[in-house]
Amino acid sequence: MIDNQEIEEIEELELQLLETGVSINEMVRHYSMFLLELIKEGKLKIISDEKLDEMTSYLSQALELGAQEFDEGLRKPSIVKLWTLEKEYREVDPAFSALARCVICCFGNEDDWERDNTGEETPLWFYLFYLKKVCPNIKSEFIEYFQRTGKSLAEKDQQ
Template identity: 70%
Template sequence: MIDNQETDIELLELYLLDGGMSINEMVRHYARFLLELIQKGRLKNISDEKLQGMTSYLTQALALKTLESNEGLRKASFAQLWPIEKEYRESDPAFSAFVRCVICCFGNEDDWEQDDSGEETPLWFFLFYIKKVYPDVGPEFFEYFRRAGNSAAGGD
């Protein structure tokens, strides 16, 4: 998998699932993580204007009380984001990859089960897509989700 991080992802998945974190919660944490990367200026290979546009989508994803509660908004977001992702595949691959990350933030547990990717959770895909934008993200990604797992389990 990614830089021999397959075992790390599997351990992280086990940790989060054993701590009671749902796939929907993982999706929400991913949206928060992406916002944090933007706020910390980690995505220097994407223009501020484009990041600002994606920030509004991420904020919208987080504003949904549950990902199942507003199916119309989820579908509308997919319908808006996929053409953006496609438009920039050739001219701005980093931005296109980031749009794909944002698209993941509108997925939910039902979507994941229907996709039947063979992976326990979407964490591997989350890391795979963001590494296309920010190749050195691994340590931050793992630390962020470990902290999220601690919070979900009532730890640190």
């Protein structure tokens, strides 16, 4: 699903983001915004509007929680519900199941990432991997979005 060239591109993107000081928490936040953008632009029409509305609600909640310190009591019920949806729809609606997995990532933070110790510098590879299960041709748009994010955050830091 992800080839060697894509892995190299993601590793290069990770390096760019890390060099500009983009934190894991900022990557999570921007991934949430990217998913919302895809929904609003109609790029995930393979999934019903009702299900997209539900995921939009979770993404909005993740962004709201991410703007403050994550409260386990607030995020845990959402994560549990999302994992339930992911499992329930895995066979009958794989695209929705994959989107639920993408949204679960939006409830993560830097502490989670460090604790999980996947061996990857950032969660970007996982973000793209899960998202390609929903939208197979998203790589270029994903990379461009995060490149813009890195540049915009670097410019803010310079001001």
